[in-house]
Amino acid sequence: MAELMKARINADSLGELARRIKKNHSAFESEAFVSEILDMDWDTLELKARIRKMALALGKYLPADYSQAVTILRQTAANYPADSDGLMLMCLPDYVEVFGQAEADWEQSMAALEQITSLASAEFAVRAFILRDEKRMMAQMAVWAEHKSEHVRRLASEGCRPQLPWGQALASFKQNPLPVLRILELLKADPSPYVQKSVANNLNDISKTHPELVLETARRWQGQNAITDAILKHGCRTLLKKGNPEALALFGLAENASVKTAEFTVTTPVVRIGEDLVFSFVLSAETDVRVRLEYAVDYMKAKGKRSRKNYKISELTLKAGEKRKYVKKQHFADTSVRKHYPGRHSVTLIINGCPQESAILRSQRQNNQNVFPDHFPFTRDRSKVV
Known part of the structure; x- marks a missing residue:
């Protein structure tokens, strides 16, 4: 830790x-x-x-x-x-x-x-x-x-x-x-x-x-x-x-993008805290289109409620008929800004702000880990705006 x-x-x-x-x-x-x-x-x-x-x-x-x-x-x-x-x-x-x-x-x-x-x-x-x-x-x-x-x-x-x-x-x-x-x-x-x-x-x-x-x-x-x-x-x-x-x-993104998702699969339906959630999917375009691709994880919180966190994958232009396969990993390790709790979570694909396919997964703690985060935003982050 x-x-x-x-x-x-x-x-x-x-x-x-x-x-x-x-x-x-x-x-x-x-x-x-x-x-x-x-x-x-x-x-x-x-x-x-x-x-x-x-x-x-x-x-x-x-x-x-x-x-x-x-x-x-x-x-x-x-x-x-x-x-x-x-x-x-x-x-x-x-x-x-x-x-x-x-x-x-x-x-x-x-x-x-x-x-x-x-x-x-x-x-x-x-x-x-x-x-x-x-x-x-x-x-x-x-x-x-x-x-x-x-x-x-x-x-x-x-x-x-x-x-x-x-x-x-x-x-x-x-x-x-x-x-x-x-x-x-x-x-x-x-x-x-x-x-x-x-x-x-x-x-x-x-x-x-x-x-x-x-x-x-x-x-x-x-x-x-x-x-x-x-x-x-x-x-x-x-x-x-x-x-x-x-x-x-x-920003040149269509409200109803002509994009299809297929083969959405969570390959780790049970995730041990400290390991990775792994999922994959195929993206295909019916017409030329600009796409903002994200996924959201609904995390289980301490009192049984869930809290959503969005993660951006990329922003890209797809040509008509083009297909792309993605394999993504989301680390389920406790950090200074997030503590993971055992229970039911979900992962959802999002295209241009519109939720697409979603899947349920479960997490469980291992080795009796008990981590209490402490965070304050004083790190001098000079990274570029993206």
């Missing part, structure tokens, strides 16, 4: 942080700081609670004057290597969120978040400032959207996602996402894949509550730039998965 992410915050990494702070503030009680954090409750805390506990301990052992304290933390952050563990340093923007929201501290807090986000993303911290003063914070996000650093530009998008996982809810943006779209307008052709992915994810969030607004945006943006077109495709993925007719048409 892979190491839990929260385990990366430990006595060694906390000790290193304390030593680095002490170099910039000789009065810092480094040993007391670490002991304060690693108390009897530490092992029971999940990742986000650990980060908040660290931030509160910083508030206790740094100077009471916020200006002095945040300057010490900025000096400490500046001396960390660029490839440092951002997870460990999430306590720095969290400190700014907790202690830096006073009106008099605004400029220093913004400067700190702008600097620190290159080491540890401030996407969660900025949300508290949006909730406090939405107009002012979104003006700041617009400034950040044109920053020279990809990390800061990405913060402008990621921080205002209406449905950011693990982030505070931004109910006003769920209701009216136009302020968010004004930020995305500035980033729709950003050269950084890291930023592009955030813009696409933000659009995808908005599409879940305002599909027509995202489709209207896609119509305006489409065809201007290859980067923008890729962002739009990824940003409309939920609409495509649902078979939204207008989304399918925007």
